[in-house]
Amino acid sequence: MIPPLKPGVTLPQPDWPGIETERLILRQWRAADVAANMAMLGDPLAARFITADRKPVTETMAGWRNAAIMAGHWALHGFGMFVVEEKGSGKFAGRVGPWLPRGYPGFEVGWGIAPEFRGKGYAVEAASASIDWTFGIFDIDQIIHCIRPENVASQKVALRLGARKGRVADLFGHPIDIWVTERRLWSARSPGH
DSSP states (O other), X not given: OOOOBOTTOOOOOTTOOOEEOSSEEEEOOOTTHHHHHHHHHXXXXXXXXXXXXXXXXXXXXXXXXXXXXXHHHHHXXXXXXXXXXXXXXXXXXXXXXXXXXXXXXXXXXXXXXXXXXXXXXHHHHHHHXXXXXXXXXXXXXXXXXXXXXXXXXXXHXXXXXXXXXXEEEEETTEEXXXXXXXXXXXXXXXXXX
């Protein structure tokens, strides 16, 4: 169930300009993002941790379907994972943001960064902006991050965000660790995190 919005807040419209960070733009999906998203999911490392079946996306229809799901979450709920665009190049750098499909273990802010953009701190930068945005919009006390136990890189991102490891859950038939970012702790962080 979608959590309530904070009083006086509305969700973005399709022409919303997005969120700008120092190096990134977080925005809604466009048709031009389909191929770049598919290329990211075609990387075996990304697929291992992002796709439901843990396999690289190699078929055009499967790539299109995945992007349509991302864009469809926005159409159905008024929010969803943002496309992460690198400001300097205008290139698709990944997808990061709020995610709550039916049956999910909680309100997540997740991240997936394209191979050529890894190691630059983009996951932390984009996830920080997404968490700020999510806590600013929704009346919720915590955000989760679903991370597979072997995904050390995402665990490091979660730690840099100040999340703590919580319970274990099943997602798509695989165990995942639920990491938690609590509003009260997030709000107590210094500006600029």
